[in-house]
Amino acid sequence: MAKDYKTVLSNAKDEFVEKRSRFIGYCKPVTCEQEAVDFINEKRSEHWNATHNVYAYSLREGNIKRYSDDGEPSGTAGMPCLDVIVKNEIYDVCVVVTRYFGGVLLGTGGLVRAYSHGTKIALDAAKIVKMQNCLVCSARCTYNQYGKVSALVTDNGGAVDDTVYEGDVLIKFHISPDLISQLNKRLADATSGEVQAVSDEEKYYAVEV
Template sequence: MQEYKTVEKEASDFFIEKKSKFIGYAKPVKTQEEAVEFISEIKSKHWDATHNVYAYVLRENNIQRYSDDGEPSGTAGVPVLDVMLKESLVDVCVVATRYFGGTLLGAGGLVRAYSHMSKISLEAAGIITMAQCSVMSAEVDYSFYDRLNILLSDFSAVILNTSFSDKVCVEFSVKENIVDLLNAKLIDVSNGKYISKFLRNEFSKTI
């Protein structure tokens, strides 16, 4: 079963090191076009910055790219990329903006600063695990709704949508390899009254 780690949303964070301000931006991206567009967007936003360093990793063709954007070779883009690789992240782009504060950090200081910038921006974006999942739906009576929620939680299913009418219809994703186990348990605890229906396969966030 395929799984991979990425970030959940676009986010940013910053810190100041010896009067230099570092601002990190992280965003989930699927293609090089999306990554380049994000990098251009941040560069336009911080056109007056001293440096706009970036790195991105894509599942597609195992692409890895980075740029020091004027910082000494190997002190900026590589540390940003290394943090992603150590976390085994893919489909993510990080842009690290620096406003120089007048004090040189030295090669070691730059590596530490850009590594830290990458780390806190990725944490702000929320590191998640995506897995090949089956999206299912279950329609139950209101009296069974709480029991269904407990069951879904027990199987680490992620609820995607819930609609309420004469019955409750819950759409959820669960790892492919435990769909049969979940359905068997649902049939058991409902005395054969309920079973979930398959809708589609997709990569979904797992708990």
């Protein structure tokens, strides 16, 4: 069975000013290293006149983790960005924190805090979600059974994706694999064994954290 994991829902950015330095945190969901590199290069091009374009990314495939200080003192920028990603157990994500220097030195601790904060606000803006591995299911029932069956699906942890009304009713839904047997038992009890959920594939669905 595939493992659940956390990622981000969408592209996003947020920014703040620390001692006149402007920090812009960008975040994007990515599925491979090339997508991460393309995103980093896009931000470097967009902010060609910035003092630094620091990045960090983490990928599930191959458990790849990379970062760059982009000219900041070693260990004060890229690693703090990656630390935020790793500590939150987020995968398939790339963060770029752009800095426009404001003339006031922040010091080692100040840089670590600033880049960590830039990463955090970017992740929050992109919305962290749990990608839950679910069974893609369907249950066919009569119109008289429909209300009872659909209620049992949702009451037992399923989420209805579509309902097809034909000669009978086909309810399409997804559910965690460890909940399907309990659901089928309750469907059987409620319909004298006439209705059972069937599944032919597994798929990831985003659930808000």
